[in-house]
Each structure stands twice: as structure tokens, then as C-alpha cells.
Amino acid sequence: MPIRVAWGIQHPMSGHLTLYLDVDGDIVLNTEADVGYTHRGLEKIAEYRNFIQYVPVIERACDFDASNFALGYVRAVEALMGIEVPERAKYLRVIAAELSRIMSHLYAQALLSMTGGFETMTVWSANDRELILDLLERLSGARVTHTYIIPGGVRADIPKGFKEKAYDVLNYLERRIWDYYKMLFQNKTFQDRTMGVGVLSKQDAIELGITGPNLRASGVDFDVRRDDPYEAYDKLDFEVVVEKEGDSYARALVRFYEIAQSIKIIKQALKDLPEGPIRCKTPPMLPRGETYTRIESGRGELGVYIVGSGTNKPYRLKISAPSFRNLAGLVYLCRDIPMGDIPVIYYSLDILLLDVDR
């Protein structure tokens, strides 16, 4: 006799999502997701802010991955205007975006280990995230919502002493993440909890529209940074991490290896940083027309569709958020599973309700 449980908002582990579960004993038969708790109307706000003023707003769409979201929006605006930023600005944008990606992946790992009651990994990941936040603070002026990438380039050049400090932090982090590997990924209890849980086959992942590290954990070799390169990614050398099993362990592992790849990218970008201006002039008004651009954020593929109106405020802005697409995977996977698997699947898909609801 199934009872309906609200794995809901007033719950210590659910984030901002309500899942209505039909539970029979310990088995969840069916789920329905109820989103909209943190809807702030960001797309409508865009019609009342000009294109520079909107950058702080779009960063709050997902504040653990702020620079990537800002980059997506700014690239859409620049594609509409038809301008191209100088080379130095491209490399600086790559540095900010990759630091933001490391931040997002460390946070995802912290949350996933919290679901197993494994507070040790949560605190360790948060400690190391502090070092990255310190770097971002030196670069841009704020820890979480950087407001560093704006249409036309970046806001400021790298400060003195940044390169040495960045090399210190990145060298330390490269050694440190192998501690995580030994403590978390080779921990038999964590493997029991996540291996074989929430398996997405390759066909299912493509059909449902899953993006990002979740897609790459199911065996699909697709990364926007390599296949549709933007900024300076075509000049930088990195690998795309692909795993085959498609379970929660594989997804966590893909994020873990992506941290190592991001460190490699940042080191190359710091070494190859060309000289030149960091900002170029933008036209004062958005021309008429429409574009769609996409980038790879920490959670998946972010698409921004903008319709220019001839004034400096857009006529329509639509954000295609990665977590919204991954939510379809969550609803598809939470059928006929024991109830203890739901937090594990939810956090291994790295769904943050802030960009589902916008």
C-alpha cells in the first residue's frame, strides 16, 4: 500500500527541491518533482536592465559557478553585437572560468559525501575550496559572485604576485586531490553506496538530454570546450574525461578528474598569457537580431538565447540551464529504488535548484 511522502523542502538534505515519492516499504515506486521554490524571475528582469547591469544578476542564477554563467551571457551579448575581445582578455576569462569550475566541482563533491554521512570529505573539500576562493578574491575582488567578465573583456588585469600564488595553490591542489581519491573513492563503504546506483545507459542519457559530466560518465564523448571551442580553449591542451559505467560513482569520478584537468588548463593559460589590452569598446545599444550561444559550465551545457531590440535592454533573454535538463534524469532514475539511494542520485547528478528555477 504505497504512501505518499513529500521528500520536501523542509528537509535537511533536499535542497530547494520537493520530490513527491510513492513509497512502499522501502522501495520508491514513482516520483514527481515540484520545482519553483526559488524562482526569482531572472529572465524577466533582463528586460529592465541594460546589458552591463545584468551581469551581477546572471551571476546570482548560480552562485557556485558564477563566472561560467556570466561568461555564457556575455558571449551571447558579444555574438549579438558582433565584437571580439582581445587575446589577453580571452585567456583571463579562461582562468576565471576554470577556477570557477574547480570551485563548483569541489562543492559538488562536498555535497555528495554529505549524503553518506561522511562529513570528513565535506569539510576537506570545503577547506580546499577556500584556497580557490582566495585566488578568485585576489583576481576579481569578491569570493563568490565575481562580476569579473563583462561585455567587452574583463574588468581588471591580474594583480602583482598573482602568478606565484596561483602556482603555489595549484601545485598543492594537484597533490592534495589524490588524498581525496584514497579517502573517498577507494573507500569501500562509499563504493558500496554509489556503485551501481542510478545507472544511466548511453542511449538513455542522450534521449533524456542530460548534459555535462553526467553525460560523459555514461560514455558519450562530448564536451563543448573541445567540440565547439570558444575563448582560448582551442589553443589550450586538455583531455576530456569519459567513463563508461554511468552510475553515481562514475559521475563523481568524472568530476574528480575534471578538477585535475582544470588545474592543467589554468597553468597553461598563466604561462601563455599574451600581452595586450584587456577590454575593447562595445556599441552602446544592442542591435536587432537573435543569437544562441552555448558554453560548458561546471554542471553542463549552458545555452543563452538573446533577442536584441535596438535599445540597450534586450527584448527577450532565455537561459537554458544545465540543471533543468539533468532534472529529467533524476525523475527517470528514481523508480523502483530503495529510499536511501535518492540523496545519492540527486547529488551525484549535481542538480542545483538555483538554476532550475532561475
Add this chain to the structure above:
Amino acid sequence: MNLPISLPTLPNIPGLPPIPLPVLPPPFDVLIEFMQTSEFMEFAVELSLKLLVFPGLAFIMLYAMLAVWGERKLHARIHLRIGPYHVGPIFGLFQLVADGIKLLGKEIVTPERSHKFFYHLAPVLIMSLSMITLAFIPFFPVGPGEYWTIYYSEYSLLIILALFSLRPFIMIMAGWASNNKYTMMGAMRAAFQLLAYEVPLMLSMASVVILAGSFDLAKIVESQANMWFIVPCFLGFIVFFISTMAEICRRPLDIIVAEQEIVFGPWTEYTGMEYGLIMMSEYVDVAIASFLTSILFLGGWHGPGLHPLVWLLIKMGILSMFFMIGRSTWPRLRIDQLLDAGWRKLIPLALVQVFIAIVLVYVLKVIVV
């Protein structure tokens, strides 16, 4: 009647005849006479010492304070944090006192449609159950054949096992009386888990009983005078340690109090001092488990040089630390993995251990019962 003692009288007021206190009917006068004998006085003093100092109230409070401090400090240091810091002489030693005062000041909430009697009874019962178990454990010898224990019985191990078996009922009582779907599910899982781990518990205890030849905990310790039972019963030690960790619901085997992550299982609806009682009972349970493990497998109070009580406390302290390290090192197991481990992996190991014990005692006659 002729009494060998004189009843007290009121003081002499000049002018009035001496007024004796009323003579009580039997059996009260015999009782008062008995209570004034020296044997009863000695017994009363010893009993109140046991109940109030060791292993009673004062020891429990002191142990809980040290255990709370030690666990949180160790947990924090593994996390590269500091832990309790402000309250107390050595950086936070009195954290339990501060928490206790805070919890006393909170309101005890009764959910609206709960069964009030059982709801308020459950935390009291779980604390009492943990503390009653301490009454049957012998701690150190005070003479030939005499031990420091509140109630000495020849079947003390059986009594303790029976008390362990009462725990699921109290959890079900708490979970059902709270009128909440989550707590009911948590209580059902608690019943499954505690039931599953009782069988390995009994079997590992059985191997020790075979080697020692009696159910009396004191005799079990006496027969470890030459060799601690951990040497022939190493498998049994492992099984017993894991089973007690599951019986007292200690991380990593505490899925029932981390039901869908931290809605606290059958104890969700408790606030204030009832929550304090539940938390205290967890630490008392750790004390009991450490005492039992050191008595059954590690030789109890045997050890060169120091007073037997000191040895027992040292062994118990080290075992408590092992219970606490397990909290920060492994994630939790899911309920079906827990049950799988209990039924399918621990019972065969315990049976092998019982077989080894039987062979050692009756076939090879290596150990003399």
C-alpha cells in the same frame, strides 16, 4: 514487647511526664530495628556508593563529559577543525554542561495527535535501559569471590543479552507514538537492524561462554587470567565489535538515525531534555559496549601492576576511542547493505568461531573449562 533497643522519646520538659513516640505496629518496628544494625548500614553505604559514584551517576556524568569532549575533538581534528573551544578549562571540556543547560531551557513539545503517554515514556525508558545494563557488570574484585557490582548474578551475561533485546521495542514505541510517517518508517528499520544483529551478538558471546564454562561475567574474567580470550577468539572479537556497533546504532551503521539523511529516524520529534536523554543514552551505550568488549575478550581487570579498576578503565577508554574514530572514517551503509552484512556475512563467521571454540575445549582439550 521487649525490644533490644530503646525507642526515642521526646526531650524532658519539666512539669510534664515523659512522652514516648508512638509505637509502630509490626512489621515496621522490626524493620526499623533491622535498619539500625551494622550489616544493613554497611550494605546501604556500599549500595549508595555504587549507585551514586561508580558505576552510577557520577561516573556516568563524568564519562559522558569526557566522551562528548573527546569525540567532538577527535572528529574535529580529523576534519582539520578545532572542535569545542570556549567552555571549560582545557578548551571546551565542559561542553556537555553547556549543552545540558541549553537543553533544559528548551520547551518540551508534544506533537498534536501523538499518543502522549508512550511518547513521553520512550526517552525515559531508553535511558533507563542503558543504565540498568550497567547494574549487572562486575567491575573489579573486592575479595575472594566478591565483586564490585550492583547485583551479582550467575547469569549476568544472559540478563545483559535480554536487555539488549528490549531495545527495538522502545524504538518502535517512540516511532509509532510520534504520529509521523518518517518516524514510523525509521522505527521499522530500527527493528529490522537490531533484530538482524542480535544473532551474531549471541553467537560471538556463545563462543566466549564455551571457553569459559559459565554465563557469569566474573567467572569469564577469572578464566582469562592466563590468556585473554581475544587470542583464540579473534574472529569472535571482530564479530562482537561490529554487532555491538550496530546494536547501539553508531556510525557507520546508524542509518536509522540518519533516515534520508538527518531527519533522525524514530527520535525526530523530541526536543528539550528528552532529546538530551536520548543523546546521553547513546554515550552510556558506548560505555556499556566498551565494558562488555573488554570483559569478554580483553581480560577485564587483569593486568600487571596497577589496581584492577585502573586496568579496566584503560581498556574501556581505548575501545571507546575506536567507537569514536569509526564516526569520521566511513560513510554510512544503506539499510539493505546493513541487513545483508548482518545476516549473510557475520553469522557464518560467528558460527566458525563457535566451532573453533568447541574444538579447542572438547576435542583438543587445550583449554580447560
Add this chain to the structure above:
Amino acid sequence: MSSYLRPLYMALVHAFKRTFTVKYPFEILQPAERYRGRIKLNMDKCIGCGVCSYICPNRAITLVEHEGRKYPQLDYGRCCFCGFCVEYCPRAALEHTQEYEIAAYTKEELIYSPLKMAEPAKPFDRRIVTVKGLDSKLGPGHG
């Protein structure tokens, strides 16, 4: 078996490393040079043009009369510390300080009048720590 015991070994090794805690509020973490904190107004340089008010994304700045001239008044309940007003001011009359402890008990206290905005930055009166020593034996720590 080793996959059960290796986390135990690693946990015990970490129990002897440096702690990573900043004992806030007794110590404070060193903010970066370009940290975007409270905004300070230089009343001599301000010409009352209103660019800061125009560019603010949250409309936190309004211009008010003060001694015959117009100055900005900033509502910290709305400010998102993005720094556009500082960047776009044509006379560089606004600048960021490194203060961030501006919490108040009522919303009216958060509206900073031009005189309050012109107050100089308070120096830090507590011990300042920075992240140091990324030694992988002892771990990072604050000191």
C-alpha cells in the same frame, strides 16, 4: 580489507595536522587588495552627475541634497557590491574599502547618507591571518 583500513590510516594522519580554522571574530582573514567592501565617498571630488545612480543594477543609489549640492546616498539593503559605481564614476569619487562588517539591526540604519559614506575606513583591530604554508605534510593552515 585494505580499502576498509586505508581511510582509517588517513583519518588518523590528519588528526595531527594544522587546523584550518580562522577563529572569527577574534581573528580575521586578510582580504585581498582589490576586495570590494564598503563604498567610501570623497565629497570634494563628487560633482553630483548621477552616473553611479544610473549604472547601479539594483537602484541602490539615489542622489540627495546636502549643503546645496547633490551627493549619492547608498542603501546597503540593496547593494550587491558589484563595484560598477566605483568603476564608472567620472571623477573617481567613490572607492572601495575593505570593510564588510556593516550589519545593522534595522533596515533604516543600512541607508548610508553622504556624510556616513564619507567616513574613512576603520583599521582592523583584530589579529589578521592569511592562508599560509601549503605544505602537504602539515597541510594548509592559517597563521
